[in-house]
């Protein structure tokens with residue numbers, strides 16, 4: 001479990017947590033319409049899962065919300081401010097985005113990577129102040145990487161490396177985390193570890209989180225809010241119980257689904273056999 005942030009790391013808590021919103025958002029890439037007049041919101045201080053089939057536009061939406069892609073129509077909003085009105089540095093101080101596959105910089109240690117998160121405050125290559133160093137130390141200890149801080153990233157396991165990237169995002173000091181498939185390539189134990197870490201950060205610091213997840217049951221179990229995309233549009237949005245229904249998932253993924261209870265927890269699975277097994281009760 002991450003530690004409580006010390007007083008110096010808590011000044012962001014005086015800012016209200018910001019939600020994210022897209023209004024009639026359209027994005028074209030290489031002349032092809034990818035997002036089409038899309039309206040969606042991701043509530044402030046909540047964890048939202050963005051799910052949908054490969055190629056439906058999840059990463060494109062996330063990058064557009066982060067201000068990395070300029071829409072051809074409509075707007076992305078961070079709280080009450082249009083994302084397009086914020087400078088790149090201001091955006092980076094408010095929200096951190098971890099892309100789908102972050103290349104590991106050769107020879108860089110955990111502490112050096114996390115320090116990169118402070119560049120949005122200090123400027124590239126500037127001296128790290130005492131305040132910056134406190135943020136770096138806090139981000140490293142919150143992600144439980146103290147013992148590995150001088151280790152090269154290349155010498156970490158996938159789960160440890162993902163924690164190091166999350167620490168870098170935390171060191172940026174914003175209150176919005178955008179995570180594109182943070183659990184991909186991790187074994188199930190490390191997947192759960194990352195999901196629990198982010199969930200705990202949301203609880204302890206009121207971070208607004210939007211994460212792209214392919215595991216629908218993990219998305220439902222670890223998120224407050226769920227958005228399903230299909231072919232550049234929003235197919236469904238609401239609580240996980242409202243969105244992760246067999247009918248909705250079947251319509252979006254084109255696979256017959258059933259919902260059952262495992263250990264009292266609702267799960268949706270592809271219907272591989274004509275009847276669910278006796279071990280699970282359909283609900």
Ligand SMILES: Nc1ncnc2c1ncn2[C@@H]1O[C@H](COP(=O)(O)OP(=O)(O)OP(=O)(O)O)[C@@H](O)[C@H]1O
Pocket residue numbers: 029030032034052053054055056057058059060061
């Ligand atoms: N730079 C680009 N130029 C042209 N087309 C692109 C570009 N980036 C993405 N696309 C296309 O946009 C569509 C949406 O891609 P995107 O990566 O947003 O989907 P996704 O839902 O995140 O997919 P996945 O689950 O496979 O990661 C795809 O058809 C993709 O080929």
